[in-house]
Amino acid sequence: MSTQVTIILPNVLETIGLRHVLEELSTVSINCLTEPSSLLTDAVDKTDWYITNESIFLSHLAFFLPYKDKTVVLTQQPTQFGTTPRLLCVNDAEEAIISSIGRLLNSHEETHSQSKLTQREIAVLKLVASGLTNKMIADNLNISINTVLTHRKNITAKLGIKSVSGLSVYAIMNGIITA
Amino acid sequence: MLLVNKETKLSDIVIGDPTIVTVLNRFGIYLGVGDHTVKSVCALKGLDPDFFITILNTYLFPDFFPEKIMESFKASIIIDYLNKTNDYYEQFQIPNIERHFSFLLQKSNSVNSNLTLMMKFFVEVKSELLARIAHDRNRWFPEVLKLKEVSAHSCPIPQIPEDSNSIEDKIDDLINMFVIHLKGDYDINLCQGVLVALFSLKKDITQNNRIRNRILKPLSEVLSRQ
Numbered sequence: 001m002s003t004q005v006t007i008i009l010p011n012v013l014e015t016i017g018l019r020h021v022l023e024e025l026s027t028v029s030i031n032c033l034t035e036p037s038s039l040l041t042d043a044v045d046k047t048d049w050y051i052t053n054e055s056i057f058l059s060h061l062a063f064f065l066p067y068k069d070k071t072v073v074l075t076q077q078p079t080q081f082g083t084t085p086r087l088l089c090v091n092d093a094e095e096a097i098i099s100s101i102g103r104l105l106n107s108h109e110e111t112h113s114q115s116k117l118t119q120r121e122i123a124v125l126k127l128v129a130s131g132l133t134n135k136m137i138a139d140n141l142n143i144s145i146n147t148v149l150t151h152r153k154n155i156t157a158k159l160g161i162k163s164v165s166g167l168s169v170y171a172i173m174n175g176i177i178t179a
Numbered sequence: 180m181l182l183v184n185k186e187t188k189l190s191d192i193v194i195g196d197p198t199i200v201t202v203l204n205r206f207g208i209y210l211g212v213g214d215h216t217v218k219s220v221c222a223l224k225g226l227d228p229d230f231f232i233t234i235l236n237t238y239l240f241p242d243f244f245p246e247k248i249m250e251s252f253k254a255s256i257i258i259d260y261l262n263k264t265n266d267y268y269e270q271f272q273i274p275n276i277e278r279h280f281s282f283l284l285q286k287s288n289s290v291n292s293n294l295t296l297m298m299k300f301f302v303e304v305k306s307e308l309l310a311r312i313a314h315d316r317n318r319w320f321p322e323v324l325k326l327k328e329v330s331a332h333s334c335p336i337p338q339i340p341e342d343s344n345s346i347e348d349k350i351d352d353l354i355n356m357f358v359i360h361l362k363g364d365y366d367i368n369l370c371q372g373v374l375v376a377l378f379s380l381k382k383d384i385t386q387n388n389r390i391r392n393r394i395l396k397p398l399s400e401v402l403s404r405q
Contacts, residue, residue: 069362160359163345166352169300170360173293 003105006031006039008052009074014090018051025102036063045119049104057085066122068175072104085175116158122176124151128164129171182243183235185218185228192235198379201272202238205263206231230256238386257395258320264387265312272380273305279372286366293363297356304349308384311346323399347388350381 005028009015015032022028031043035056039047050064050071057064057073064071064085071085078089088100117125120141127137134152138145156162161170171177180195181187189212192199200210207224217235221228230252236243280298287294357374 160355161352162348163352165300165303166349166356169296169352169356173296173356173360173362179296 003028003048004031004043004046005029005049005051006033006043006047008033008036008039008050008056010034010053010056014053014074021098021101022105025098025105028105036060041119051088065175065178066126117155121151121155121158124148125155125167125171126176128152128155129168129177131164131168180239183217183232183239185216185221185232187217189215189217189220192239196239198382199235199238201267201379201383202234205260205267227252227256230260234260234390237389238383241386254323254326254395254398257390257398258324261315261387261391261395262320264383265315268308268380268383269312272376272383273308276301276373276376276380277305279369279376283366283369283373286369287364293361294365297353300349300353300356304346304353307349308346319399323395347381347384350377350384353377354381 005022007015007018007030009018009032019030019032022030031039031047033039036050036052037060047067048070050067051074052064052071053074054076057071068085073085073087074090075087076089076091078092086104088097090097092100123141124137127140132140134145134148137148141148155167159167159170161167168177172179180192183192189203189208193203193210193212203209203212206226208220212220215223217232218228220226221231233252280301284294284298354374354377357370357377361370
């Protein structure tokens, strides 16, 4: 299956350039938008990488934080490629930019453990990690306690993490909640 | 490996599972065991061979069910072993993990904040374990020892719920964070060092919890009602 990339940029020329580089480097499926709100739920589930700029990232933090590990933010200033979210300077040399994007496409397998969680499981995990009880989570998401327990069981099975403290650490590590 | 008995050679036990060395240390037995059998080393060190064999089999075989055998031992001998186990966690295993973890953090790329978070999680587990050890040492064990001549065999052992085992769960979580979720740059050797130390602690605590929860806890419940 090809890597799914969603480019969210207001500048058409920048989008065309990025699309060209991505298609040159690998077999990718690209979705181009000007803001995340126009992204369909189905496309959110399938996206392996988001590429956006600083202003869109900052103005849509609530959307991007859960996907921090699979987001690349284009910046104007030179920076280190490897933080989360990954930062990519648009003023770097052509070779450096292509090399960074190449590494990005090769490493998308690394994000798969988290992407195995469904949107609902991520929502439950977020509330568990924030310290809510099962009853509070059920009320918050308007689901039954049994459904919450099922989600928790699935989360533990997928992540291999059982304790609330451990789930909180995982959620912070993956940008699902902030420390 | 076969169940340990009085004629089993210590060297065969260690070669079969080298992690057993940490248990032998608690009985004053160290590497360089020569040709000693369980029987001869117990005579040399003044150990109760039946208790020694039971502890070794409990550690080596997760399915070994020591309850019936343990019932015949006095609470004092069980507590003495659990005290030595706690000392070992406190003086060797926890500092060993901490030392490796600190080196790992120093050697890793500063942008790898995941390791810092995992270290904080380990500190939480450590605090919980040390609190349990303090409670054992200052409250639970002294209370049981007040009736030290009573053996488990002299009273019926009721079924009571086990501990929440949250320490075990959290160590498991930490191990899985290393095995499944580790990202970024890190020193491979130091990382494996932390992982092996965590596995060793986990195995030890799991076996130790069986003795605590299934033997000493029911016994102390009975004694406290007398």
